Amino acid sequence: MNNFNKLPIAIIGAGPIGLAAAAHLSQKGQPFIIFEAGNQIAANIRSWEHVAMFxxxxxxxxxxxxxxxxxxxxTKPDRNxxxxGRELIEQYLIPLSETDEIKPHIRLNSKVISISRKRINKIKNYGRETAPFVLHVxxxxxxxVAAYARAVIDASGTWQNPTPMGSAGLPVSGxxxxxxxxHYGIPDILGTHSDRYLTKNVAVIGSGHSAINALLELADLKKQSPTMKLFWILRKxxxxxxxxxLDNDELPGRGRVGQRVKELVEDRQVEVLTPFFVDAISKAENRIIITGESNKGVEQVVVDEIIVATGLKPDLEMLRELRISLDTIVESPVNLAPLIDPNIHSCGSVEPHGEAELSHPEKDFYIxxxxSYGRAPTFLLATGFEQVRSVVAALTGDWKAAKEVQLELPETGVCGVPKAID
Structure with a gap:
């Protein structure tokens, strides 16, 4: 048991939440190790680093x-x-990752592909809670290689697992x-990806702010090439x-984004197809044909490129040998699901939550x-910071602190870069 307690706590992912978990563990004097699949910290954020947060x-x-x-x-950034995403990395996450408290414990290019208990598979009960976790990295x-840990905190995110364009959650034909x-997500349309979209006809699929951000940047690119055609495909x-x-939005920045895309639609800079359900894509003479169904029946849209921003979902494959309990719809921990159901909640209406809502039948394992939000698009960084504070308190035996969850937000709440949901 003494050797078990000397094992580190494994953190999966060196993004803002994984690094926050490390900071809290460091404060508690607990050994930890961070496994990051990318060759740099915050690999997921780097794919949307050109986008402003809300x-x-x-x-x-x-x-x-x-x-x-x-x-x-x-130098702490101006709080207001x-x-x-780039500023989040450069002004906060990189300095944090370079501290003596954190840097020695980060392992880059280290992808966790499976987790279990040492010599105990998913079925076996006896000795389970006292057996170390084994991570195949x-x-x-x-x-x-196999790495051993006394607890595991999975902060690997969902950004690298986008939802296909099909309305059934499956890839469509073609x-x-x-x-x-x-391209899935938010390409750097005005930067590194500009040549891919300049002069092209482009369809953006999705109704969230990831899709809207892409449309706004495409509209700016269109000023250089007025013959570009932009299509916005939604299921709404x-x-x-x-x-x-819009003007009454809880967050002025988010409201301005909505107002800008509304103006683009009204000025006919963007052609909207809604409701439109994509059934297939095909190719003819180097052009992509999107075939789908609308209120008018079967329709086709001819483009050169497609940007898909229809949401994200968790990759659960590495957790197959663990006893986890997930909501069958949202794919979040069961006790968290009612608090984040996107049919009911927005970012600002999610209640504070911590270890109690994040726990699983597998002792000392947390997502x-x-x-942890599964397919729900309401996650924000401040919520994640409170999650790991509570989880670390529990893992270090401070159950009173673990249960006293609080979340200081403006009355209307805040959002980071949201996932899209139709």
């Missing part, structure tokens, strides 16, 4: 992380400014075959449902951060 800095910095950084020559050279013409019955609160 929430200002005061909701994007974890308290324990801030305390560690205060020991170094770190709104960062881009794949390195850059494809070799797999989607895999013509994947070279499809009415495009106005995607605009958000935190965006992945």
């Amino acid at each position: 929430s200002p800095w005061k909701y994007n910095i974890d308290s324990a992380s801030s305390e560690i950084l205060s020991r170094y020559d770190w 400014n709104i960062p881009t 794949q390195s850059e050279g494809y070799s797999v 989607e895999l075959e013509y994947k070279d013409h499809i 019955s009415n495009v106005s449902d995607a605009y958000g609160g 935190v951060g965006m992945k």
Whole structure:
């Protein structure tokens, strides 16, 4: 048992929530190790680093992380400014990852591919709770090594697991075959990806703010090439449902984004197809044909490129040998699901929650951060910071602190970069 307690706590993912978990563990004097699949920290954020968040800095910095950084020559960003993903990385996450408290414990190019208990599979009961976790970790050279831990915090996120364009949650016919013409998420349209979209006809599929951000950047690119045609494909019955609160939005930044895309639609800079359900894509004379069904019947749209922003979902494959309990719809921990159901809640209406809502039948295993929300699009960084504070308190025996969950937000709540849901 003494050797068991000396094992580190394994953290999967070196993004803002994984690094926050590390900061809280460091404060508690607990050994930990961080496995990051990418070759740099915050690999997921780097794919949307050109995008501005909706929430200002005061909701994007974890308290324990801030305390560690205060020991170094770190300039804390203006709490009221709104960062881009790149600024979040450069002004906060990189300085944190370079501290003596965190840096020695990060393992880059280390993808966790499976987790179990040492010599105990999913079926076996006896000795389960006192057996170390064993993580199979794949390195850059494809070799797999076993690492042992007394607890596991999965903060691997969902950004690398986008939902296909099909309304059933499955790829449509031709989607895999013509994947070279499809980008999932928010491409850097005005930067590194500009040549891919300049002069092209582009369809954006999705109704969330990821889709809207892509449309706004495409509209800016269209100023250089007025012949570009932009199509916005949604499953919603009415495009106005995607605009958000506009002038009355809870967050002025988010409201401005909604207002801008509304103006694009009204000025006919963007052609809207809604409700439109994509059934197939095909290719003819180097053009992509999107075939789907609308109120008018079967329709086709001819484009050069497609941007899919229809949401994200958790990758659960590495957890198959663990006893986890997930909601059958949202795919979040069962006790968390009612608090984040996207049919009821927005970012601002999610209640504070912690260890109690995140626990699983597998003792000392927790999914935190965006992945804990499963398919729900209501996650925000401030919520994730409170999650890991509570989880770390529980793992270090401070059950009183673990149960006292709090979340200081403005009355209307805040959001980070949201996932899209139709």
